[in-house]
Amino acid sequence: MTLDRQARLERLLARHRDAVLSEGPNGTSALHRKDQLLVAARHADRAHAAVERFTERRDDLLEVGVTRLHLRPGAGVEPLELLGQLRTHSDGPMAVSLNHLLRGEPNYDGGPYGLPKPCAPMPKPTAVDTSARRVFAGVIDTGIVSHPWFTGSDWFAQVSPDQLDPIPAEVDYELETQTGHGTFVAGTLLRQAPTAFLMIERALGDDGVGDELELLRALSRLRSRLSSSEETLDVLNLSLGGYTVDDEPSPLLAEALGRFGKQTVIVVAAGNSGSNRPFWPATLKSCVAVGALETDGARRAEFSNHGWWVDACSVGANVCGPFIDDGHEFFGFAEWSGTSFAAPRVAGAIAGFAASKHLSAVEAAESLLDTASRQCHPDFGVVVE
Incomplete structure (x- = not known):
């Protein structure tokens, strides 16, 4: 070690x-x-x-x-x-x-791979097709921070204090902190699906660590919100996960995800250990497990998990997205790597395609993940741009 x-x-x-x-x-x-x-x-x-x-x-x-x-x-x-x-x-x-x-990084030595680095500001995603339907996307993560990309939107107006990302006084990305992870994930999804109404829940602490019970609680809260609003969740993004001692899935987590119904596409990061060991909940058959490609979109990122259970892959290396504004290094944007950021690219692609084509999320996913008509990597799934 x-x-x-x-x-x-x-x-x-x-x-x-x-x-x-x-x-x-x-x-x-x-x-x-x-x-x-x-x-x-x-x-x-x-x-x-x-x-x-x-x-x-x-x-x-x-x-x-x-x-x-x-x-x-x-x-x-x-x-x-x-x-x-x-x-x-x-x-x-x-x-x-x-x-x-469970972690936003899959292991104590995982990721998001490497440290976030400052990058140049990026324009706020805007919808080109004004006729696109509204899609609903859940993001369960570290919570989010107020950001120019989010403020003024109807979905951010519904974000409660419990769904915000707590920023610690001292941020040490060298060892533990994942502050800004949820903000980065949410922004990455919005880049692909600008019309999405995001529903944020927090299951991870500022160090990116949570556990199965906290995820079960977040899933329960999200289902309650959906029931109250009578909305259907099109896509759920989970840029988190972990390993189990016996490499078997948790039946409790499988049941909780199944309660969203077949109309919800659940997209999960495949993990950053460079391994084919089953990573949960990504390995569940009900989930779309997403691995990370290098910036060229052609090669598997060295850190990315892989295996028969990985359904799709997208660029997850050196991704730029919205981040915290700490006033001295990060001014609202960063570059970061990990399957954590490949997953919302796929979730956003599904949500964006469903919105523009007026399809259900399931229909959009079936089209984008069609192995017969799309480029595929062995043990790495369908390539999603």
Whole structure:
């Protein structure tokens, strides 16, 4: 492990004292909240009864449909062992997961690859086709900041304080901070789909770290907003994710994403570890997993994950977009690299095509991701410009 990777890991664990790095059965590792199991509410009583002797307390989170079981410290049992027992229980399998950490960068040594760098100001995206329909796009990330690209729009007027990106007093991109990540992602999507009405939710802290439960909460809030407005979400962008200890998907996250229905296209960053290891939730069949290309749009970026599960790819290296204005280095725009920024290019392309052609997002995605008529990379999916 390089010093940089070690420093990132140590700083993350120092800030998140309830986090632990565990090794799985295949020799792989993943970060998760220590001594926490997440269980679908419908299985909560059975799960609690099955592991009660190891349990310190339970939190029934009715608004999310999940129960969190806190295991007793020093209970003498591995959470992964309990996970396997509950998923294969003799009375019937249960939907249960460790509370894995998720990041705007996939790992403590991941990305967005490299540091953001200042770039020249860019013109605000404007719609050329005034007849284009309004599309609705969800962005769950670190939140956003007020930016000239956003202010004055009807969607930004609905952004609440809880959906803003908290800017820490000291910003150290060398080790942990991802302040501005959500702003960059939202702006990248808007460049492709200027008519989009963005619905922002925050699941990651200013260090770019969250966990499965926080993502489940953000998804629940977004569904509630959609229900209240009676709108249909065309596209959901998740420039975040992580690995699981056993390389298996979380059934809770799969169910939560499935509740948006087949009319919503869910686009997820494939991760920045240069690996073909399954990265979640991108690897879910219900999601469009997006890898990153170099600036020439022809070659896979070295940092980008790849594999049979990657559906699409777009430029993710040296992307320019809206950023924070810190008054001395960044004046509202930056250049950054990562699958985090390839994903909203694809999400925006789908939303923009749906808007201009008056198609559903699903129809637009089927057209743009048609492997028979589009350029494809082996283990890297369809090229989306």
